Amino acid sequence: MSRPGVLNFGVLIVVLVFFTLPVALLVLYSLNVRYGSVPSLRAWLYLAGQYRTFGAALVSSLAYGLSAVALVFAACVIPAKAIARSSRSGTAVLEAVLLTPALLPSITFAIGVHQLFIRAGLVDTWLGVLLVLSFVAYPYMLRALIAAYESIDPAYEQCARNLGAGMFQTFRLVELPFLLPGAAAGGSVVFLVAFSDYFLVFLIGGGIVPAYTSYLVPFIRSADYSIASALSIVFLLVPIALFVAQDRLLTLVLRGRGMAV
């Protein structure tokens, strides 16, 4: 093999070791394979036995993750279009202000929000958790939709309107198919942010709202690494399964409309 060939394989091996070894470590620990202990299915059997609490936590996290995606999409679509189509100089500043919540450390406003939610009775409720998560995650959707709208020629919309389509019809039949890939990308990030968050769910949910992260963290804190690893593997598999499903669905929908994928 030539010298660059060997170098390339070297790079690949380093990358594979660094990024797959941690996942392999999770698998090994979940099976209790480690120095000085007997491999066992204890962790997986425990989770199977606890399927009610474990399932409730997973379903709750999935529910607020997916609801956050829907809520954020609904809230961002119209503002994204307004920003993308505006040629005013102040728009850039407005966009920056609207995108800021994703960059600020969440604790800087979350503690104030927590106290307001106490007064509003939103603390320890599912709705409160959904609101605060949507609030930290919406900029990712907004940015993705702005980029998507910037790539749509305004002439499409004008054509549709000239041909007599109403505003909603234009959106559903003309703009939405173009927006879908961007919305899917933004939605994936929004889902990941909401689904993976520990602090905000713990602060606003107060341990009352079941959550996957709140279920996992006590096992890590009490150093029960076998069960924590098994839970982490599920944690990794669920979003991957969702992304694959989303990708298939998107391809089907766009193909059905005769658009290039």
Add this chain to the structure above:
Amino acid sequence: MSNRRAPCRCRVLAFLPLVPFVLLMVAGIGYTGMQSLGLLVSTRSSVAYEPGYAAILGSAWFYRSLFYSLYIASVSTGLAVILGTLLALALRRLPDRLFTAALVYKVPLILPHVVIGLIVLLAFGGRGLIARAVDAISFWAALGLTHRVFDLLSPPGSGALIAAYVFKSAPFVTLLVYAVLRRFDTRQTETARMLGAGAFLRFRCLLFPVLWPPAATAGVIVFLFSFGAFDLPFLLGGSRPAMLAIDVFNRYWYRDLSARPAAMASLIVMLAISLAFVIVYFLLVRRQRRGVRHV
């Protein structure tokens, strides 16, 4: 253009759906600000509290936590940017077939922070993989070099925290840098080489101007994150000194109301520092309209 003719009223109305989000932000920060001044702390108006700023500026814990947070954030950002950029440069040379396999570098991007914390504990913890491996080799033990070498960064938990942040953030830097690097025409460096430019000159004049904008924007995001996040220090960090987020949270959650203004004042300081970086971020982003952006 149709938007020119759109009445102004419509443009303002278009932002209506985001108003609840903006209000939540303003209210949350406003409330924090009021409490940092000793106002609205208690529901009984007869109880007065001192503003928290004098308390934090005169106390050692605040400076210790602040500088510790800045230190952890700077070191992990520096390492993440350097390693992430090197990875992007290495990936660029890979042929397509190998590149597909190398996409596993994106794994940490999907992993939640609490899982990253767990992985670091499994790898670096006292009973972890590396500690065991190092202990197993008696040659090192004979030199007095046990796994304690990993605790060398003196405050407990610093090494683990930095390792976790670098593992999570370096792939993110790679993602942004690689997106720009992919469009870089390698014939430029070939031409420069033929014209007699050395490796350093080629890097400084050709590659660096392309690399630094995405690396810098990624760096700002990584810095902001490791400066103020809660999840990882909660799992990995020590309490003395603690990261600012942990310190503030403990003061808010476990102490009585008299500690509230000081905790809120440190949040406001944290917010001010973060906002400065946010402004730097948007100034950097404006320079690279066509690059891949995070937000």
